[in-house]
Amino acid sequence: MANDKFDKIKLELRRGILVLAVLQSLQKPHYGYSLRKQLNEAGLDIDEGTLYPLIRRLAEQGLLESEWQQAEQRKRRYYQLSDEGRTVLQLLVTEWQQLNTTLEALMETSHESH
Amino acid sequence: MNLIDRYIFAVQQYAPAAQQQSVADDLREHLENEVDALSDGQPTEHEIAGLLQRFGSPEQVAQRYAPRPQPVKPEQMPKYMLVLRYVIAVAFGLTLIKSYFSVIASESFHFSQFISQFIFRFIDLGLFGFAVVTLIFWAINTRPQPEDKWDPHSLPEAGRPWQRIRLSDIVSDIAEGIFILLLLWYNVWGPEVLSSYNATMMIAPGLADWRIALTALVAVAIAKQLWLLRKPYWTARLLSINLLMSAIYVVVFGYLASLSEFIIFGSETTLMLSPEWINQLIRGLMALVAVIYLVKMVRDGRRLRQLRQQQ
Numbered sequence: 001m002a003n004d005k006f007d008k009i010k011l012e013l014r015r016g017i018l019v020l021a022v023l024q025s026l027q028k029p030h031y032g033y034s035l036r037k038q039l040n041e042a043g044l045d046i047d048e049g050t051l052y053p054l055i056r057r058l059a060e061q062g063l064l065e066s067e068w069q070q071a072e073q074r075k076r077r078y079y080q081l082s083d084e085g086r087t088v089l090q091l092l093v094t095e096w097q098q099l100n101t102t103l104e105a106l107m108e109t110s111h112e113s114h
Numbered sequence: 115m116n117l118i119d120r121y122i123f124a125v126q127q128y129a130p131a132a133q134q135q136s137v138a139d140d141l142r143e144h145l146e147n148e149v150d151a152l153s154d155g156q157p158t159e160h161e162i163a164g165l166l167q168r169f170g171s172p173e174q175v176a177q178r179y180a181p182r183p184q185p186v187k188p189e190q191m192p193k194y195m196l197v198l199r200y201v202i203a204v205a206f207g208l209t210l211i212k213s214y215f216s217v218i219a220s221e222s223f224h225f226s227q228f229i230s231q232f233i234f235r236f237i238d239l240g241l242f243g244f245a246v247v248t249l250i251f252w253a254i255n256t257r258p259q260p261e262d263k264w265d266p267h268s269l270p271e272a273g274r275p276w277q278r279i280r281l282s283d284i285v286s287d288i289a290e291g292i293f294i295l296l297l298l299w300y301n302v303w304g305p306e307v308l309s310s311y312n313a314t315m316m317i318a319p320g321l322a323d324w325r326i327a328l329t330a331l332v333a334v335a336i337a338k339q340l341w342l343l344r345k346p347y348w349t350a351r352l353l354s355i356n357l358l359m360s361a362i363y364v365v366v367f368g369y370l371a372s373l374s375e376f377i378i379f380g381s382e383t384t385l386m387l388s389p390e391w392i393n394q395l396i397r398g399l400m401a402l403v404a405v406i407y408l409v410k411m412v413r414d415g416r417r418l419r420q421l422r423q424q425q
Contacts, residue, residue, distance in 0.1 A: 033147035049170030052144045053178035073150065077143060 018046065020096060022054060023089040026064060029078040055079055063088055117162050118145050121172065128176030137179045145169075185252040193281070194251050200285055201243035209236040270347035273424075276417065279346040284339050291336040298325050298332075321376050324366070331362060353418045360411045367404035371397055 021044055025035055036051050058064045063085035068075045081089060122141055126134045145165070152161050169175055186194045213232045217223055272278065338355070348356075370376075376396040379389045 031147060032144040033151055037151075047168055047170070048144065048148065048165075049168070049175050049178060052140065053175070056140055056179060074146065076147065 014044070014046075017096075018044075018050070018054065019058070020089075020092050022051070022058065023063065023081060023085060023092065026079055026081050026085070027089075029067070029080040031076040031078050035079070058085070117159065117166060118142075118149070121145075121166050121169075124172035125176045125179075128173045129180045130182065133180045137176065140179070141175070183255070185248055185255065187255055190251060190255070194247070196281060196285070198244065198247050200289065201247050202240055204289070205239040205243050206236060209239055270345060271349065272347045274420070277348045279342055279348060281343075281346065284342050284346060288336055288339045291332045291339070294332050295329065298328055321370065321373065324370065328366065331359075331366065335359060348417065348421075350418060350421045353414050353421065357411055357414045357418065360407045360414065363407040364404050364411065367400050367407065371401035371404055373397070373400075 021039060021042075022035070025038055025042075030038065032052050032055060035055070036046065036048065039046055039051070055064065059066055059079065062082060064079045065082045065085075066077050066079045069078050070076075122138050122145070125141060126138050129137045148165055149157055149162065152165065157165075170178075209232060212235060213228060216231065217228060270277070338359070342352075374393070374397075376393050377389070379392075
C-alpha cells in the first residue's frame, strides 16, 4: 500500500522535472531516440509514449527548433534549444536551485528537531 | 500490413483530423529509430509488439500528442452531475405524465405496451436533456475564463454548518415553484395537450380566485432562490424573509386545504381514479404543504435565535 502511494507521488515528482531534464539535455542536438537514451543513462527512465509527445509540444511552443539531418540509413530530425528555450531553461534552472535550497533547509530543520 | 503501420493508423484515428498526418509522421520517425536500435534493426515481431506496448495504447498516445478539449472540466464535474440528475428526474416525471395521458386516452390498457412506451420515451427525452446540458457546459468551457478575482470581504458571515444552503435544495425549490406555476396556469398549456387525448379539465373557481396572489408568491420565492445561487448562506435577514414567506405559505395552503374542489373534469374524461379521489388527494397535498412550511417556520425561528444570540 505504502509502495503504491510512493510510486504515484514519485511519478508526479518526475513528471514535474521532465521538462527541465529535456530542455537541459537539448542544449546539444539530439533526435528522439538518442535523447531518450541519454536520459536513461543519466538515470531518468522515461517511457517513449511520454517523451516523444513532450518533445513535439515543446517544439510547438517554440522552445525547441528542429533540423533534418541525413544519418546512415535515413533522415532524422534533430532537436535543439531555441533562443527562447534557452531563456526559459535559465529561468527554470534558477527556480529549481531555489527550490532545492529551500527543501534542503526544510529537511535539515526537521532532521535537527528529531 | 506490419504492426507499426497498424499502430500508426490506429493512433491517427484518435487524433483530431487537422493533426492526423503530422502526428503520424512524427510517430513514424520515432518508431523507426527505436526499431533501428532493436536487434541491429532486425527485430522480431515479439520485440516490436513489446516496443509498441511501451509506447502506450493508440488512444493514450493520441491524447498525449494532441490533447482533445474535454466538454466538462473536472472542477465543474460535481455541478454538471447535479444538473444532469435534475434534468433526468424532470424527464422521468414528464414521461410519466405523458404516458398517463396516453393511457387514459386509449381504449384498452396493456401493461407491457405502457412499460415499453414509457422506457422509449424516457430514453428519448433523457438523451435530449443530456445532450443539451453537456452542450451548455461545453459552451461555457470554450469561453475565455475571466481571471479568478475575489475579495475576502465578500466571504459570507457564516460559521455554522447549517448556514450553507445546498445547491440541490435551491434547485429543488426552484423546480417545485415552476411545478406549482404550471399547475396554476394549467389553462394556458393544458387544454390543448389534453384535447389531443380526448380529455378536458379546468381549475375550480375556488382555486382560480387565488391564482394571481399565489403566482406572485411563487414568483417571489423563485426569485429569492435564484438570488441565493449567488450567495447560498443563511443570514439573519434572509431567515427573517424566509420566516415571513413561510407564514404566508402556511396561511394560503391552510386555506386551500379547506376547499372542497380544485379541478373540474369534463364528462368525457376517463380516469383511473375518480375525480373525487383526485380532489381529495390535492386537498391532502395542500394540507401537507402547509404543515411542511409550519415545520420550516419552527426551524427558521430556532436558527434565527441562534444567530441573534451569536451577535
